[in-house]
Amino acid sequence: AQTVTQSQPEMSVQEAETVTLSCTYDTSESNYYLFWYKQPPSRQMILVIRQEAYKQQNATENRFSVNFQKAAKSFSLKISDSQLGDTAMYFCAFLPGTSYGKLTFGQGTILTVHP
Amino acid sequence: DAGVTQSPTHLIKTRGQQVTLRCSPKSGHDTVSWYQQALGQGPQFIFQYYEEEERQRGNFPDRFSGHQFPNYSSELNVNALLLGDSALYLCASSLAGPGTDTQYFGPGTRLTVL
Numbered sequence: 501a502q503t504v505t506q507s508q509p510e511m512s513v514q515e516a517e518t519v520t521l522s523c524t525y526d527t528s529e530s531n532y533y534l535f536w537y538k539q540p541p542s543r544q545m546i547l548v549i550r551q552e553a554y555k556q557q558n559a560t561e562n563r564f565s566v567n568f569q570k571a572a573k574s575f576s577l578k579i580s581d582s583q584l585g586d587t588a589m590y591f592c593a594f595l596p597g598t599s600y601g602k603l604t605f606g607q608g609t610i611l612t613v614h615p
Numbered sequence: 616d617a618g619v620t621q622s623p624t625h626l627i628k629t630r631g632q633q634v635t636l637r638c639s640p641k642s643g644h645d646t647v648s649w650y651q652q653a654l655g656q657g658p659q660f661i662f663q664y665y666e667e668e669e670r671q672r673g674n675f676p677d678r679f680s681g682h683q684f685p686n687y688s689s690e691l692n693v694n695a696l697l698l699g700d701s702a703l704y705l706c707a708s709s710l711a712g713p714g715t716d717t718q719y720f721g722p723g724t725r726l727t728v729l
Binding site (some may be wrong): 535537544545546547601603605 | 646648650655656660668707709717718
């Protein structure tokens, strides 16, 4: 069974600054996918970024980038130039390559961006 | 391009009752997964439907059942409701295939059991 751990229950950052959210996972799978989802107070779960484990290059989506360390089983999310709209709960999620869609989520990190 | 839709938005039931939640997948998607999210927690996988059959199931009792229709929409049914079933129920859609890919979530149905 896979486990996903987010060790930071809450984080805060000033607008325009950079923040990094941590995520570690445990698996015996060699092929898998990792995701960061954002859930604002409106509760809609929104995909932020996706990483395929077999790709060494870290994924990037505009202001969002990841630091994927496969050997360390670490998958952190960096948000640059933080905006007020980034305020949300962020979830790290794991999907085995052999699975039919069973995402395993971490406990979440509440990020607050202050003006 | 319509995203994932769910109905109803909110629902209040009493213990012992039965409830049905509905989900329409994102246009072009054929697979629907259901998750339960307790307040302040990450979502927990309930099950996934593909080709009108349950393809994978999480650690949920048989009181949780589902259905997928030929148009790929899906229902989640919960029987004999317990107080602990109060949660946000999320539907996610994707394309078929092991490990594929990204799941897109709907806005959720907030179920309150009194």
